[in-house]
Each structure stands twice: as structure tokens, then as C-alpha cells.
Amino acid sequence: MPQIKDLIEDLEFIRWVKNPDDKLNQYWEHWLSANPERLADVQLAKEILLNLKFPSKASGENDQKEVLNRLLSPQLPAAKEPKTSRGLWGRIGQMGKVAAILIFLFLLTVLLHDFYKPLKEENPMVAIQWITKSTLPGEKLNFRLPDGSVVWLNSGSSLSFPVSFDSSVRHVKLQGEGFFEVKEDANHPFQVQTTNLLTTVLGTSFNINESSTSLSSVALLTGKVAIDELETGKEYILSPGQQLEYDAIQKNSEIQNFDMELIESWRKGLLIFRQTPFDQVKSQLEMWYGVKIVVSGKVPATWRFTGKFEQQMLETILISMSHIEGFKYQINDKEVRISFP
Structure with missing residues (x-):
């Protein structure tokens, strides 16, 4: 239960479960996209909030105090209580009752988790649809992404991107060589992932070339980019006119100036x-x-x-x-x- 306690106590989550609307649906879909490992917790928390209802009667302040005192005070033997009137629950001590309640809650959690496990696999709440554009040797391709950014793909290259950029990060995956003119959006950084590097920008133009799985380069024409080496965790910042070259075999990066005409030549x-x-x-x-x-x-x-x-x-x-x-x-x-x- 602790793993869903934060959801059950979250007022916005309760409001989404009880009274969903477009704004709440969009927020929680984005939240799940960023936290896919919490899908089972969300489903379990929703089921508890919607279906696990226990009958109760309205009680006053005195009734509540009486129940609280009865649970917390030491058990005193009842005067002249016939032995035949005490069932199994009455013969269990206070610690035994607490243990029984805890065991019940644990078994309930396990049963609900196992019951809804197939639902996660068959009907995920968030499924990102991807599009892949590819070029054969001798071909080049120019197209726009859903956010308005422009991409040129060189021969023998491919780019995968979502049907729509609904998450907080505009994430694409490149194989080969591509030139990007990214539409500026300060609230949604643009990321290009290759085998060895992750390049993050807000709005700029740059060229990425992964001629093999071991050699990669990022050349920046305008704006600024941040580059992370996925294997080593090292980070770099490029300024216009600078190019980072990464050798995955040597685990070595080098930043140097580049020939602007040479970098732009293939797309022209x-x-x-x-x-x-x-x-x-x-x-x-x-x-x-x-x-x-x-x-x-x-x-x-x-x-x-x-x-x-x-x-x-x-x-x-x-x-x-x-x-x-x-x-x-x-x-x-x-x-x-x-x-x-």
C-alpha cells in the first residue's frame, strides 16, 4: 500500500478519478508518460477510490472518542461475561487483531495487483505512436515535424519521432546524418538521440552525423546546444561555429571549429x-x-x-x-x- 499512498492522498488525483475533465486527463496522461513505471499504482489507486466502499453510519464526536478509546485503551476483563458469548475474534488479544488487519490489507494489495496486471499489458493508458522517415543510398529528404521544426535527412539515414509532441520534451531518434532547424519553444526542449549522444536545444540549427556506431559529430550553426555522452555521462555546451566529435571506441570527445560550407553542402x-x-x-x-x-x-x-x-x-x-x-x-x-x- 505505501507505493500508492501518495496517489490516494493527492487531491488532484482524487478529483481526476471522481470528476475527470479534458485538462485533468491531459495532465495525468503527461504525468504517466514521464512515470510509466507507476501505471500499475495508478490503476490500483483508481480502483480503490472508485470501488472499495465500506458502509458506515454518521457518528458524532462522542461516538468517535468512544471508538478511539476502545481501540487504544488496555483490554479489561468484562464482568460476569459468559464464556459461551465470546467468539474467536473476542479471544484474540489487541496485538493479534492489529496483526490480522495488517495481513488482510497486504493480501488485498497482492490480489488487486495480480488482478490488474494483465490490464497494464493489454490496455496501457498511455501509448506513444511513432513515425519513422528513412532515405536509401542516393536519396535525400526534407520534411517538417509536428512542432514546425524542419529536418533534412542525408542518404541512408532515418529519423523516428512521435505523431505529436505531447510530453514536456520534444524527443526524436536519429540514425545517420540529419540537419535540424528547430522551432523555438522554451517550455519544451528539443532532444535528438543517437547511439552515443543526446543533443538538447531550445531553438537553433545544427547538423548531426553518425557515420558509424563508433563515430559521431554535432556541428552547431546557430543558437546553443547541450550534448551528453550517454555512456560516460560527460556534458558539453557548444557555441555557433563549434563541432563536437565523439569516438565511442576511445571514449574521447574533441571540440573544434568547422568549415560551415562543408557541413551545409550535402543539403544544398x-x-x-x-x-x-x-x-x-x-x-x-x-x-x-x-x-x-x-x-x-x-x-x-x-x-x-x-x-x-x-x-x-x-x-x-x-x-x-x-x-x-x-x-x-x-x-x-x-x-x-x-x-x-
Whole structure:
């Protein structure tokens, strides 16, 4: 019983159970969303308040005092009381009666809890519905969230978010890379969760890139963000122009300045390389155009490429690269073969 005592004694909870209205329903739904582990307690407390009614008669002050004195005063033997008139309850001492009452309350709690346990699983009072938007390699997506915030998803990424932001925090889950322009709402912080980081903002624009489960980055363009490392518990605050890079293998974070044009390039249709090694160029082309690149021959260790392309076809980029870096290529539908001498 102690775990529901706070609910039974809460006047707002009693008012919700006895006389519910839209405002009370919304408050307690939000409360349950933040405290889902209390669902069974809420159901039990409601049942007690609604159904467990004991018959009683109106009593005056003298009657109440008499009952209180009878319970608290020592038991004195009754004069000339026939033995046959005392039942089992009358032969139990005061401590025995207290123990019996406690046992009854305990059994009642257990029975009610077991009775309503299936209700929690089959008919939860609060069920958050989620939507997931995803992109395949070679695709990009731009859309609005229920609060008016704008999201761009890069290739091979996904974002999950509630049908409506009804709780005190606007919480979304990102896999891959996404750019966010968050609508300001001081009363409802916006949170983006990735595998390793939790980024919290009020209203700002930033880019999050989780290229793998071990490497993550958050680049802030405007406003301020707070970042929590989910595994270590460390916290960081970024200012505009700063980027946090986190390595989950090394358990290490580094904050540094970043190239604004490079961070914003993918959502503006720009493909930018600046002294980029071959493996990174290959990976970016595969994701950008949704192709598989097969390499033969030996790639020079010093291979680096610099270039900027705006809304260009893959073959245009390969022609430019092959003339500078000295390789041959062949495009066959979704497969590209690159051969080095």
C-alpha cells in the first residue's frame, strides 16, 4: 500500500478519478508518460477510490472518542461475561487483531495487483505512436515535424519521432546524418538521440552525423546546444561555429571549429572534396549516388582529391577525377568499376 499512498492522498488525483475533465486527463496522461513505471499504482489507486466502499453510519464526536478509546485503551476483563458469548475474534488479544488487519490489507494489495496486471499489458493508458522517415543510398529528404521544426535527412539515414509532441520534451531518434532547424519553444526542449549522444536545444540549427556506431559529430550553426555522452555521462555546451566529435571506441570527445560550407553542402546539393583520401571519396560517392564501386589495381597512398560539384551526374565527376588522378572507370547500372594501373 505505501507505493500508492501518495496517489490516494493527492487531491488532484482524487478529483481526476471522481470528476475527470479534458485538462485533468491531459495532465495525468503527461504525468504517466514521464512515470510509466507507476501505471500499475495508478490503476490500483483508481480502483480503490472508485470501488472499495465500506458502509458506515454518521457518528458524532462522542461516538468517535468512544471508538478511539476502545481501540487504544488496555483490554479489561468484562464482568460476569459468559464464556459461551465470546467468539474467536473476542479471544484474540489487541496485538493479534492489529496483526490480522495488517495481513488482510497486504493480501488485498497482492490480489488487486495480480488482478490488474494483465490490464497494464493489454490496455496501457498511455501509448506513444511513432513515425519513422528513412532515405536509401542516393536519396535525400526534407520534411517538417509536428512542432514546425524542419529536418533534412542525408542518404541512408532515418529519423523516428512521435505523431505529436505531447510530453514536456520534444524527443526524436536519429540514425545517420540529419540537419535540424528547430522551432523555438522554451517550455519544451528539443532532444535528438543517437547511439552515443543526446543533443538538447531550445531553438537553433545544427547538423548531426553518425557515420558509424563508433563515430559521431554535432556541428552547431546557430543558437546553443547541450550534448551528453550517454555512456560516460560527460556534458558539453557548444557555441555557433563549434563541432563536437565523439569516438565511442576511445571514449574521447574533441571540440573544434568547422568549415560551415562543408557541413551545409550535402543539403544544398553540393559535393565537396578537400584533400580527401580515396576511401572517403569512394564511400561518399556510393552513398550520394546509391552505387557500388569496385576497385582494382593499387590505389596510391598519397591519393588525395579536391573539387566541388553542384548537382552533377556521377559520370561528370568520374571524368574529372580520372583525368587528374589517373584511373579508368566503367559504369554499369548501379555498379562502377575503377581500375588503377
